Amino acid sequence: MPKQHSNSNHSTLISHSLNSSHNLNSSQSLNSSHNLNSSHNLNTSNSLTSHHSQSAIKNKHPVNTVDVLIIGAGASGLYCAFTAGQRGRSVLVIDHANKPGKKILMSGGGRCNFTNYVVEPENFIGNNTHFCKSALIRYNPWEFIGLIEKYSVAYHERDYGQLFCDNSSKDILNVLLEECTQAGVKIQLKTSITAIKPLSQNPQNNNASRFIVETSKGIIQCHSLVIATGGLSIPTMGATGFGYEVAEQFGHKIYPTSAGLVPFTFTDKVGEVIASLAGISLDVLAFNERIAFARPMLFTHRGLSGPAMLQLSNYWEVGENIHINLIPNIDVTGLLISAKAEHPKQKVRSVLAEYFPKKLLLALQDLHWAAFKDMELANIKDDDLSSIGDHINNWTLKPSGTEGYRTAEVTRGGVATDVVSSKTFESKLQPNLYFIGEVLDVTGWLGGYNFQWAWASGKACGEVV
Numbered sequence: 001m002p003k004q005h006s007n008s009n010h011s012t013l014i015s016h017s018l019n020s021s022h023n024l025n026s027s028q029s030l031n032s033s034h035n036l037n038s039s040h041n042l043n044t045s046n047s048l049t050s051h052h053s054q055s056a057i058k059n060k061h062p063v064n065t066v067d068v069l070i071i072g073a074g075a076s077g078l079y080c081a082f083t084a085g086q087r088g089r090s091v092l093v094i095d096h097a098n099k100p101g102k103k104i105l106m107s108g109g110g111r112c113n114f115t116n117y118v119v120e121p122e123n124f125i126g127n128n129t130h131f132c133k134s135a136l137i138r139y140n141p142w143e144f145i146g147l148i149e150k151y152s153v154a155y156h157e158r159d160y161g162q163l164f165c166d167n168s169s170k171d172i173l174n175v176l177l178e179e180c181t182q183a184g185v186k187i188q189l190k191t192s193i194t195a196i197k198p199l200s201q202n203p204q205n206n207n208a209s210r211f212i213v214e215t216s217k218g219i220i221q222c223h224s225l226v227i228a229t230g231g232l233s234i235p236t237m238g239a240t241g242f243g244y245e246v247a248e249q250f251g252h253k254i255y256p257t258s259a260g261l262v263p264f265t266f267t268d269k270v271g272e273v274i275a276s277l278a279g280i281s282l283d284v285l286a287f288n289e290r291i292a293f294a295r296p297m298l299f300t301h302r303g304l305s306g307p308a309m310l311q312l313s314n315y316w317e318v319g320e321n322i323h324i325n326l327i328p329n330i331d332v333t334g335l336l337i338s339a340k341a342e343h344p345k346q347k348v349r350s351v352l353a354e355y356f357p358k359k360l361l362l363a364l365q366d367l368h369w370a371a372f373k374d375m376e377l378a379n380i381k382d383d384d385l386s387s388i389g390d391h392i393n394n395w396t397l398k399p400s401g402t403e404g405y406r407t408a409e410v411t412r413g414g415v416a417t418d419v420v421s422s423k424t425f426e427s428k429l430q431p432n433l434y435f436i437g438e439v440l441d442v443t444g445w446l447g448g449y450n451f452q453w454a455w456a457s458g459k460a461c462g463e464v465v
């Protein structure tokens with residue numbers, strides 16, 4: 001279907017000023033919770049009835065008509081916006097935040113791990129593991145690398161193919177914003193949405209508007225509506241459950257959401273021991289029945305963090321154990337039994353001293369072999385040495401939970417992908433409605449995968465809206 005350009009005003013508009021107290025109230029009411037069973041703050045009825053009458057808003061702000069309205073000026077929304085703009089579509093991106101791309105700015109410790117040299121479908125989880133394939137195959141990491149190289153953004157590779165900016169995440173956001181400017185995309189900030197109404201289709205006019213969106217800054221009519229509002233992690237950065245509410249409004253199923261790529265917390269005695277070791281990090285193999293990650297682990301005041309734990313958290317359900325091999329390449333039982341034969345007067349801690357910082361070694365001793373701590377190996381039965389070895393090679397812990405959305409990098413679950421096109425990201429229930437990025441039930445590993453998903457889904461959608 002040919003798409004026509006219906007708006008000639010192509011200056012980038014980043015609006016900061018209008019009616020801020022009203023915006024705050026509106027956005028708070030939408031932000032209030034991600035309670036999918038509650039009566040939504042978003043007007044989900046098929047009429048435009050909010051606390052403003054339509055005409056009042058019309059009088060205050062003129063109705064704005066665009067080809068493509070994107071809600072969410074984050075990673076996927078911006079990518080989608082300039083892709084569509086480059087095709088000559090008039091594109092408006094709205095966001096309730098006061099700045100675009102806040103998560104990009106805070107990502108990768110301020111250096112944005114923007115992609116990974118090796119991206120495979122196996123690096124993503126979701127209820128339909130095939131869904132991510134089409135977009136990822138069509139948009140490989142080199143496309144994004146090519147884009148930032150065009151702007152001479154300096155970057156480097158870290159372990160496991162992860163690519164980070166040399167200088168600042170700002171470099172990435174600036175590239176996206178510059179592409180938006182060049183493509184004539186408008187970005188309107190501090191704008192909250194109070195209602196979305198589908199318009200009946202006119203078979204005579206393929207380009208007619210399909211939605212009316214009521215916002216705190218007036219009414220917008222659009223042909224294509226793209227939901228790019230991300231997940232629930234870091235609410236202080238503007239994360240809301242808005243995308244899930246819109247999806248539900250149009251009959252989509254939402255898979256239960258939970259914090260992903262997030263540290264584990266512990267409340268029992270082990271929790272106290274872990275807290276006392278805050279700051280210590282070591283390379284471990286973290287695993288459960290489904291997956292294993294050989295990565296560094298970090299003890300913190302609140303629990304266990306570091307890449308090994310964050311990765312495992314994507315595969316963990318409340319109530320399950322996690323397992324940690326503290327010396328992945330050594331069979332500790334075998335090591336202790338050989339040491340007993342060769343140096344029978346040694347103690348367990350002397351054998352293990354070279355593998356652990358002293359504080360950690362003593363804490364493990366208190367936890368796992370307190371009864372044998374001053375015994376010579378010769379006096380410890382092989383079965384007991386084997387049990388100590390097991391504790392080191394397979395330390396089994398039951399987290400009480402995770403740090404939750406406050407610190408999580410991603411949200412697991414989200415809009416079910418079975419009725420969303422994996423090629424275009426269009427809803428199969430509501431024509432011209434699209435979902436991209438993290439709002440979907442697609443969650444990447446740590447390592448640049450979540451941005452790669454945002455770019456890939458944003459591009460695929462931007463090519464068709």
Ligand SMILES: Cc1cc2nc3c(=O)[nH]c(=O)nc-3n(C[C@H](O)[C@H](O)[C@H](O)COP(=O)(O)OP(=O)(O)OC[C@H]3O[C@@H](n4cnc5c(N)ncnc54)[C@H](O)[C@@H]3O)c2cc1C
Nearest residue numbers: 072074075076096107108113230238242437438448450451
């Ligand atoms: C601390 C942190 C570090 C991270 N580091 C990395 C990393 O290094 N590499 C990596 O690959 N991934 C990283 N991620 C994950 C990555 O940031 C996200 O997966 C990615 O930004 C998702 O893109 P998105 O476009 O779907 O959503 P977002 O980028 O989150 O954008 C969503 C936008 O929607 C707006 N919005 C939300 N609700 C509303 C509403 N009701 N009305 C209007 N606008 C709304 C938000 O303000 C936001 O601008 C990190 C995440 C966090 C929290």
